[in-house]
Amino acid sequence: MTGAERTPDAPQGPCVIVDPYSSGALFAQTLADHGVPVVAVVTGPRPPEAYASSYQPQDFPEIIVYEGDLEAVAQRLRALDPRCVVAGCESGVELAERLAPLVTPERCNVPGLAAARRDKSSMADATRAAGLPVIPQICTADADEVAAWLEREGLAGADLVVKPPKSASTDGVIKLTGGEDWRGVFARQLGRVNQFGEVDDRLLVQKFVTGTEYVIDTFSHDGKHAVVDVCAYRKVDNGPHMAVYDTMRWLPPDDPALPGLTEYVFGVLDAVGLRFGSAHVEVMGTAEGPLLIELGARPHGGGQPRFNRNATGDSQIDRTVRWLTGGELPQSYELLVHQMCVFHIAPRSGTVRGTAALDGVRDLPSHHFSIQNLADGDHVPATRDLVDSLNFGFVILAHPDAEQIQRDYEAVRAAERLLSIEEQRSTPPLS
Template sequence: MAGADPGTGPGRGPCVIVDPYSSGALFADALRERGVPVAAVVSSPRPPEAYASSYRPQDFPDVIVHDGDLDEVVERVRALDPRCVLAGCESGVELAERLSPRVLPGLSNVPALAEARRDKSRMADAVRAAGLPVIPQLCTADAEEAAGWLEREGLTGADLVIKPPKSASTDGVIKVPGGAGWRAVFERQIGRVNQFGEVDDRLIVQKFVTGTEYVVDTFSHDGKHSLVDVCAYGKVDNGPHMAVYDTMRWLPPDDPAVPALADYVFGVLDAVGIRFGSAHVEVMGTADGPLLIELGARPHGGGQPRFNRNATGDSQIDRTVRWLTGGELPQSYELLTQQMCVFHMARRSGTVSGTAVLDEIRTLPSHHFSVQNLSDGDRVPVTKDLVDSLDFGFVILAHPDPEQIERDYRAVRALERRLVITGP
């Protein structure tokens, strides 16, 4: 379906990106190349530390800082005559959801369901209310309430997950094998300040489910959803740290898992009121079918759209631009080459040396892109979540032959093992 003509659309001014960090930073160049101006709204004077390196304020002629006065931001954004308002990354979702309905109600998600697009507890409630299966969970600030729920649900002694209802990148996500010591974990995590500077004043206690974890990236307009890509995660336990990112592999659209995932995810998008823009949906493929892990009402982070363009010739950023400029929007995608992301992993904390060995990664036959952020003498933490992985670095392997990618994956891990990490 053709996109909107900017001449007859909501406005002739810029596309406004709320917190243009992480993958949201990619909107500026892509839009400017097609003659669409951009502006930024930032949810705080300084970006969260996890996103600071991706922020390019020079890309935005107008940067509006939200200092707590939403009315002022609404007035300033309206004065720009914007074409759309989009969340650039997770830290901007709540502000974008408050801003968009007041500026461009016709290009907004369902306002009454805004909390379900950010709070993982409300998210699950909305999906359950729509008749879709979800992972059993409770969100509470009270350990006693959690204990009662575990007993009623028959989960005493079961594997559990404890996590904050608002964060990202597996920040604060803790697996509790056999439920042993769950109360101590709960008490330690409640009141923690997460990576966005928010206090985790409630926690989700959740049944640990097993299967293959997928990420499904979508673009929606007028309440109609389309697939941009589907990837399968490989995760491993790194000592006591659960489900640390190992790999992410792009799937072809004819993979047997894709139809059921698409049906479920499109139902999830409807349930939480997504009508316009990108969404990033993580799903566990279990023996009983797909179950929602969480949804982000924004593009896939970590710069993934750049690499998705290499694998599929398309991305969430590209589809947004095409919609704004009247281009055709496909309902699915094609896989042009086999591709895998390998997330670097430190098996222990300490001071690192021998980092030059990682230079050999760039000589691998399937090497497409890589970044390693460690130098000799740096302090490296044991990898416990995606933030740690991205701070260390990652490798994109792309090749027509999946066996070559597998060989190069093993080579990356072998080179990591040659790093020397010493000290406590």
């Protein structure tokens, strides 16, 4: 598949990035390298705390702050004759979906399905309506509705998952073995402020399903979808916290799971009306077939496109730029080297000592990149979700020999076990 050449009357203005945080921060330099200007639109005067360290405001000659007046922002963008409007990260998805039809109607997603590209309940409903299987779930603010649904679906006493419909990075995701105390958890989580500063005024309750979890990154134009990379996650329980990231492993394009995954994911993208841009689709590969976990209408976060370039020579950022500049777009990808991301895990909260034990990670034969954000004396929280993992740090292992990567993975975990994490004890009151 080859990208169409840009016609003389095609827009020659900037690429608009809404909330250029996380992987969205990588657009600016890549676009600049190809002579494409950029403009940032931000959903608030400050980025969400989870994304603050990735923001590079100096990369944008103009930054437009959205203050509630959609038409004012759209009017300014139309004057710039932009090439596209895309979300940089999850916090920018809703605004990008509202702006694109007003500013670049020839290059936008289906407006009437915008909710299905952000709200996990709506995306499941759209996927089900398209005839594709989804995880049994209910989204509500009423615990009695949940109780009736559990009885109706025969899920009383089954393993469940409770999570917010509009957060990301496993924020607020709780597994309930046997559905234990689901009412208590539901009551505590309802009304919680999530990592984007939004109130979780409804909650999703899902049947807990097992299998291999995959993430499929795609790029679409004119409603045509292509795979950029496929990875398999391994997640573990960390005490009471479920779905803590252990590893993410890049899969070769001839992996036998990919044809079924690709067909399902392309059907999901059609179902939610995604016609242009990047998508990050998480799917559980079960014994009965793939089931949608969730979809993000934006690039894979955490800076993943940089590491994907090392593994495949390509990324969602690069494909976006090539499409905008008339370059060729492949339908699939090639794996140049075996690669795995190892996420650091803190088994408990406390004051950390012995962080020098992690220094040897950089000397491992397959070490490609690593970051550790801890020093002796720092407080480390028990790892609960992806944000905690990224705050602690992670390691990218890449090597021609997959067995070497496995040996180095075990070395990373051995180094973690040398850390001393002293739990803080409360001081007894003075008598």
